[in-house]
Amino acid sequence: MNEEQAKKRILIADNEPLFLRTTGQLLRKAGYECVCVPDGTAALAKLRSEPFDLILSDLNMPGNLKLELLQQGREHWPHIPLIVVTGVPSLPTAIESVRLGIADYLLKPVKYEDLLASLRGVLASPARSQPGPVSAPTDTDALAAKFPSIIARSGPMMEILEIVDRVARTDTNVLITGESGTGKEVVARAIHQHSSRSEKAFQVIDCTAIPESLFESVLFGHVKGAFTGASADRDGLLLRSDGGTAFFDELAELPLASQAKLLRAVQERVFTPVGRTEPVRIDTRYICATNRNLQEEVNAGRFRQDLYYRLGVIHMELPPLRDRGDDVMLLAEAFLKDLQREQIRVHRFSEKVIEQFRRYRWPGNIRELRNVIERAVALSRSQTVELADLPGPVRDAASTPSSPVSALAEISREEALDNADQQYLSTLLKKHSGNVSQAARQAGLSRQGMHNLLVRHGLNANDFRT
Numbered sequence: 001m002n003e004e005q006a007k008k009r010i011l012i013a014d015n016e017p018l019f020l021r022t023t024g025q026l027l028r029k030a031g032y033e034c035v036c037v038p039d040g041t042a043a044l045a046k047l048r049s050e051p052f053d054l055i056l057s058d059l060n061m062p063g064n065l066k067l068e069l070l071q072q073g074r075e076h077w078p079h080i081p082l083i084v085v086t087g088v089p090s091l092p093t094a095i096e097s098v099r100l101g102i103a104d105y106l107l108k109p110v111k112y113e114d115l116l117a118s119l120r121g122v123l124a125s126p127a128r129s130q131p132g133p134v135s136a137p138t139d140t141d142a143l144a145a146k147f148p149s150i151i152a153r154s155g156p157m158m159e160i161l162e163i164v165d166r167v168a169r170t171d172t173n174v175l176i177t178g179e180s181g182t183g184k185e186v187v188a189r190a191i192h193q194h195s196s197r198s199e200k201a202f203q204v205i206d207c208t209a210i211p212e213s214l215f216e217s218v219l220f221g222h223v224k225g226a227f228t229g230a231s232a233d234r235d236g237l238l239l240r241s242d243g244g245t246a247f248f249d250e251l252a253e254l255p256l257a258s259q260a261k262l263l264r265a266v267q268e269r270v271f272t273p274v275g276r277t278e279p280v281r282i283d284t285r286y287i288c289a290t291n292r293n294l295q296e297e298v299n300a301g302r303f304r305q306d307l308y309y310r311l312g313v314i315h316m317e318l319p320p321l322r323d324r325g326d327d328v329m330l331l332a333e334a335f336l337k338d339l340q341r342e343q344i345r346v347h348r349f350s351e352k353v354i355e356q357f358r359r360y361r362w363p364g365n366i367r368e369l370r371n372v373i374e375r376a377v378a379l380s381r382s383q384t385v386e387l388a389d390l391p392g393p394v395r396d397a398a399s400t401p402s403s404p405v406s407a408l409a410e411i412s413r414e415e416a417l418d419n420a421d422q423q424y425l426s427t428l429l430k431k432h433s434g435n436v437s438q439a440a441r442q443a444g445l446s447r448q449g450m451h452n453l454l455v456r457h458g459l460n461a462n463d464f465r466t
């Protein structure tokens, strides 16, 4: 038994007798002192009469059906970190728990190792595990001003900003989903910048850029001589996020074997560099992003459920730009203003352009909007962006298609080539079932080059997946 643990007193509240008994026994064996109670009311009574270092609480139990234990616990004993264990995950309660400043949120059945890892992590970082309850939601202007990097005013985005505001104050792992170009990385950075980890690194880890065979070495590092070519000790990407945030982009692309290795680092908060035997302890918050539906990936056996639960404690789905109402014009004006620093002569959009911006469906979302505006500003011959400065798909959105011959007669050579390019890319993506890397290889382009072309033509590789 370790001295440190022997001093820690844990209050366990759960109305499942079996869970209560076994958890109490296991944690006592691990050296903790445990007090077990069957409901929220008994837990509050214990808190009033005895000192505790941590509360482990069920969500759905008598005396906590309206989150009384969580609310009063955080209000009267904000110094005692609280871990929630629930059998019924639900977004509203997860968000509400986060709002109240809970330190971790675990799903039943909880593996004993996961529980221990969570307890140790929370007890080891007291300053961050007690973010305290969050004040009432601020008004729209104040919220928008708080996150200047996220330009938004629409209802769906204000809800997102509220969640960003809340989760930034906790250490909970966050999964951000949404179509390509909806701002997942922008949101992840905002969470980091407003968190207690903001002084430390925000480390981007692009899951598509790490070959499966090098995953451990790239992520965890290696020692000199660990394998052929390892000529010196090298730290991995994960270590750079120690004390800060690791942002795993395109998480769903991670092969299953790599997922298993990542799971250990996430749940046990340790990893072992290649060629070493001693594990390294790490204090990282995970924010992950993907444009796939991770639950579907789990159902299809392509993504580990345990990792999904660990990383997706809070799940935020970013709305596509077409569902953000007039945010499209807010963003367009902001991008135009940005560009004016270099291109002072263009400073407004014509009425018809504004109409098309509102009508077009923006499959490449905000990234596409930005590219369209950059292109238009470069092409524009006056102070106003006109329809002719927009690429074909945006200009023609929702207009009745004319016959190919008359359509061709109306457009410039550049546009005709543009259209042919778009058709070529569609055929290529169809052939490779939406696999951008394969399509890029056949076209003799880099993956990024292909990605840029797709955005320019308003194509989404996901639409070609089979």
Ligand SMILES: Nc1ncnc2c1ncn2[C@@H]1O[C@H](COP(=O)(O)OP(=O)(O)OP(=O)(O)O)[C@@H](O)[C@H]1O
Pocket (backbone or CB within 6 Å): 149, 150, 151, 152, 178, 179, 180, 181, 182, 183, 184, 185, 186, 187, 249, 289, 290, 291, 331, 366, 367, 370
């Ligand atoms: N709300 C926003 N306000 C201002 N700029 C934004 C906003 N959302 C996204 N952007 C800009 O749009 C571009 C794409 O954003 P980002 O890379 O965060 O999207 P993403 O969803 O992570 O894309 P992908 O899925 O392709 O990785 C970036 O240039 C970013 O700065």
